[in-house]
Amino acid sequence: MAALVGVTGCAGVGDAGASATARTRVSVPAPASAALGSSTPAAPSAGPTSSVSATPSSAMPSPAPGSPAPGNGPAPSPSGPPPFSAKIEKVSRDDVRQSWRPGCPVPLSGLRKITMTYWGFDDQAHTGVLVINKKVAEDVASVFGKLYEMRYPIRRMVPVDVYKGSDNDSIDADNTSAFNCRNATGSGNWSNHAYGLAVDLNPRENPYVYANGSNAHRNADAFVDRPLKKPGVINSGDRVVRAFGQIGWGWGGSWSGAKDYQHFSENGR
Numbered sequence: 001m002a003a004l005v006g007v008t009g010c011a012g013v014g015d016a017g018a019s020a021t022a023r024t025r026v027s028v029p030a031p032a033s034a035a036l037g038s039s040t041p042a043a044p045s046a047g048p049t050s051s052v053s054a055t056p057s058s059a060m061p062s063p064a065p066g067s068p069a070p071g072n073g074p075a076p077s078p079s080g081p082p083p084f085s086a087k088i089e090k091v092s093r094d095d096v097r098q099s100w101r102p103g104c105p106v107p108l109s110g111l112r113k114i115t116m117t118y119w120g121f122d123d124q125a126h127t128g129v130l131v132i133n134k135k136v137a138e139d140v141a142s143v144f145g146k147l148y149e150m151r152y153p154i155r156r157m158v159p160v161d162v163y164k165g166s167d168n169d170s171i172d173a174d175n176t177s178a179f180n181c182r183n184a185t186g187s188g189n190w191s192n193h194a195y196g197l198a199v200d201l202n203p204r205e206n207p208y209v210y211a212n213g214s215n216a217h218r219n220a221d222a223f224v225d226r227p228l229k230k231p232g233v234i235n236s237g238d239r240v241v242r243a244f245g246q247i248g249w250g251w252g253g254s255w256s257g258a259k260d261y262q263h264f265s266e267n268g269r
């Protein structure tokens with residue numbers, strides 16, 4: 001009779017639960033990262049999808065033996081934070097009303113919404129939402145799983161629609177985001193964000209720094225130098241850069257000239 005015990009409240013319970021789950025996962029062909037060779041399919045029992053614990057909605061008979069899953073018993077142990085979880089879902093028009101429009105280089109059907117755990121600057125676990133291209137959703141979720149495990153702090157994680165699609169306002173809010181149908185900074189070409197193939201991580205701690213050393217956000221002035229030892233700051237070759245590197249993504253902090261310390265992308269640009 002433990003079926004309805006809280007914890008998993010998210011996915012449609014009841015009758016055709018299977019189809020609801022299928023919709024969640026359907027276009028996420030499991031380990032698409034095999035070619036990249038490194039996204040540690042270590043998870044002993046949770047399935048082939050590395051650290052992305054795909055929220056086993058209704059019928060998960062027993063907790064995974066290897067992990068401290070809050071399955072049946074006394075739910076979250078008081079001794080530690082919850083395990084990382086990520087749920088990947090399709091995106092509706094309403095999800096991206098401000099940040100997507102006809103003519104964007106990726107169709108709505110090519111986007112996914114990842115609802116996942118992140119570690120906050122307050123040393124607590126939080127839940128955030130990242131909108132991203134469906135072909136990289138699982139890989140990127142696995143990277144955020146690693147960031148969570150290493151307790152890399154993230155300030156905020158909401159879709160840029162919260163800021164009406166304004167990259168400037170999202171940056172000022174130190175918001176971590178991915179998809180935004182906009183041009184690249186200082187350019188008339190689509191940004192990789194317009195394809196959902198780039199992530200900006202803690203943009204205040206990791207500003208875009210012009211070749212002359214200036215940056216456009218006064219609240220980031222204390223973060224333009226590298227290397228810099230402060231929470232949330234990304235430095236060359238550190239664990240954050242390596243975690244993205246493991247799915248083949250490049251870091252804007254390694255560019256010559258202007259440096260985009262917050263920026264990771266599939267093609268490195």
Ligand SMILES: [Zn+2]
Nearest residue numbers: 198199200263
């Ligand atoms: Zn970016």
